[in-house]
Amino acid sequence: MSEQQHLAKAGFETRAIHAGYEPDAATGSVIPPIYATSTYKQDGVGGLRGGYEYSRSANPTRTALEGNIAALEQGERGFAFASGLAAEDTLVRSLCKPGDHVVIPDDAYGGTYRLFDKVEQAWGLEHSPAAVSDVDAVRAAIRPGQTRLVWVETPTNPMLNIGDIEALAAVAHEAGALLVVDNTFASPYLQQPLTLGADVVVHSTTKYCGGHSDVVGGALVVRDLGIADAVAFHQNAIGAVAGPFDSWLTLRGLKTLAVRMDRHCDNAEKVVDFLLDHPRVEQVIYPGLASHPGHELAARQMKRFGGMVSFRVTGGEEAALKVCESTEVFTLGESLGGVESLIEHPGRMTHASVAGTDLEVPADLVRLSVGIETADDLLADLDRALG
Numbered sequence: 001m002s003e004q005q006h007l008a009k010a011g012f013e014t015r016a017i018h019a020g021y022e023p024d025a026a027t028g029s030v031i032p033p034i035y036a037t038s039t040y041k042q043d044g045v046g047g048l049r050g051g052y053e054y055s056r057s058a059n060p061t062r063t064a065l066e067g068n069i070a071a072l073e074q075g076e077r078g079f080a081f082a083s084g085l086a087a088e089d090t091l092v093r094s095l096c097k098p099g100d101h102v103v104i105p106d107d108a109y110g111g112t113y114r115l116f117d118k119v120e121q122a123w124g125l126e127h128s129p130a131a132v133s134d135v136d137a138v139r140a141a142i143r144p145g146q147t148r149l150v151w152v153e154t155p156t157n158p159m160l161n162i163g164d165i166e167a168l169a170a171v172a173h174e175a176g177a178l179l180v181v182d183n184t185f186a187s188p189y190l191q192q193p194l195t196l197g198a199d200v201v202v203h204s205t206t207k208y209c210g211g212h213s214d215v216v217g218g219a220l221v222v223r224d225l226g227i228a229d230a231v232a233f234h235q236n237a238i239g240a241v242a243g244p245f246d247s248w249l250t251l252r253g254l255k256t257l258a259v260r261m262d263r264h265c266d267n268a269e270k271v272v273d274f275l276l277d278h279p280r281v282e283q284v285i286y287p288g289l290a291s292h293p294g295h296e297l298a299a300r301q302m303k304r305f306g307g308m309v310s311f312r313v314t315g316g317e318e319a320a321l322k323v324c325e326s327t328e329v330f331t332l333g334e335s336l337g338g339v340e341s342l343i344e345h346p347g348r349m350t351h352a353s354v355a356g357t358d359l360e361v362p363a364d365l366v367r368l369s370v371g372i373e374t375a376d377d378l379l380a381d382l383d384r385a386l387g
Contacts, residue, residue: 007071012189013258020067020251032064034248057236061244065251066219069209072188072254073201075221077228079235080247084184084204085111086240087218089119091200092149094234095178095227098124100148103141103177105132106359109157110351112182113359129358132156132163133294135171142175150175153182154193155298158310158346158367160185160285162294165301169197178227184208184337189261190303194223205242207337208307211253211260215246260339263372264307267341270375271368271382275311280319280386282364285310308336309368310346313386317363320345322385324366329373329381336369341378343368 007019021032037059040052052058062080070078081087092115096102104116106129116127130141132152142150150172154163165181172179180200181193187208193201203209205217222228235241242250268286275284287298288305298305313319323343324332330343334350344350346361354360370378 012072015071016068016189016257017255019071020069021064032061032248032251034244035060036244055244056239056241059241059244059247061251062242062247065242065247065254068251068254069188069203069205069219070221072192072257073183073194073221074192075194075201075223076225077222077232079220079222079231080205080242080250081218081220081235082240082242082246083216084202084206084218085115087202087204087220088112088115090234090238090240091180091202091220091231092120092125093238094230096120096125096148099126099146101126101128101143101146102149102151103128103130103138103147104151105153105156105161105163106130107132107156107159107161107361108151108153108354108359109182110346110353112151112153113357114353117357131161132168133161135164135167138168139171139175142171142177144175147175147177149180150177151180151182153185154191155185155287155294155306155308157185158308158351158361158365160287160292160308160310162287162292162298164297165193165196165198169199172199173197185306185308186302187257187261187306187337189257190265190306191301194221196301199224199227205250205253206335208257208261208264209254209337210250211257211338212249213335213338213340215249215253217242217246217250260372261304261307264370265304267372267375267378268305268307268309268368268370271309271370271378274379274382275309278383278386280314281311282314283312285312307370309370311366311368312362312364313366315364317347320364320366321348324385326385327381328384329377330368330385336367338369339372341369341371341373 066078178199203219
């Protein structure tokens with residue numbers, strides 16, 4: 001049994017550190033080198049060393065990342081891209097054709113909605129929104145013979161709704177469709193959708209996988225080799241691949257994913273407790289709360305409840321904007337999942353693209369990406385901003 005086969009039975013933290021790469025035979029390097037090369041010497045025409053000929057098609061650093069994230073998601077094959085949206089677009093082009101239909105979340109990430117509504121729709125792909133927390137609504141949105149993908153986020157961005165992955169997979173498969181799960185908010189540490197019946201997992205590796213706000217990337221992990229072949233062809237043909245340095249940074253981030261996610265969750269739980277007792281907070285949205293409608297489901301399919309917290313403030317949009325602009329430890333900025341805490345106003349920032357549509361988010365909503373700083377400092381910062 002090879003080292004990589006042995007790792008398939010290892011714990012998550014062990015796979016995060018070792019899967020996808022064995023120490024270099026020539027030097028013993030325990031970390032994959034950054035293969036900053038565009039092309040490779042061939043031993044005769046077609047005589048490739050390790051299958052490498054051109055770094056759009058494959059690069060050893062990217063190969064290590066792809067093997068690692070596939071192992072963490074317990075999938076058959078992984079693919080790394082230049083961004084999360086590049087991963088999404090490549091997946092759609094791999095599995096759909098003009099005239100097909102996709103079900104998307106009715107509170108999807110703004111970039112995902114923009115991709116389907118402005119880019120894929122112009123290509124001829126139709127889409128319909130449905131609440132991922134309502135299996136019957138998703139079933140009703142499916143068009144028999146036309147729906148190719150059921151696309152869900154769980155938890156969703158930014159309303160933190162929870163979808164039943166196992167039930168949604170059954171609904172999709174009954175209709176001859178595939179279930180795609182955006183697992184960015186949970187990360188592979190907290191949730192592995194492929195083990196629950198999903199066909200493809202999507203990540204913006206910019207977020208928790210990279211974890212340090214220093215790299216932009218995306219990934220797909222699949223559990224069917226037929227899907228893998230289609231994605232591999234389009235990854236190479238379209239070419240929006242992760243570069244070697246970006247791949248190296250993301251792989252470095254994955255090695256500490258487990259310990260970071262536990263700290264993200266610890267801090268988020270303390271922030272939630274604080275917000276629940278604050279008189280200027282109208283509602284706290286977090287799957288870890290017993291009052292959250294998806295709490296029991298999240299407890300079944302997630303290891304913990306994550307580092308993302310949304311809340312609504314008294315005073316409407318202007319009050320929410322004021323809170324976002326008043327923090328000092330929480331940085332006002334888009335994105336999420338880094339070691340630093342971020343605060344944002346989804347309606348004006350990450351979800352501006354859905355303004356005026358059925359997917360529009362509440363104007364008084366504030367979204368937090370709770371980092372790994374000292375928890376007391378985060379609470380004091382929010383107290384000042386809300387005060």
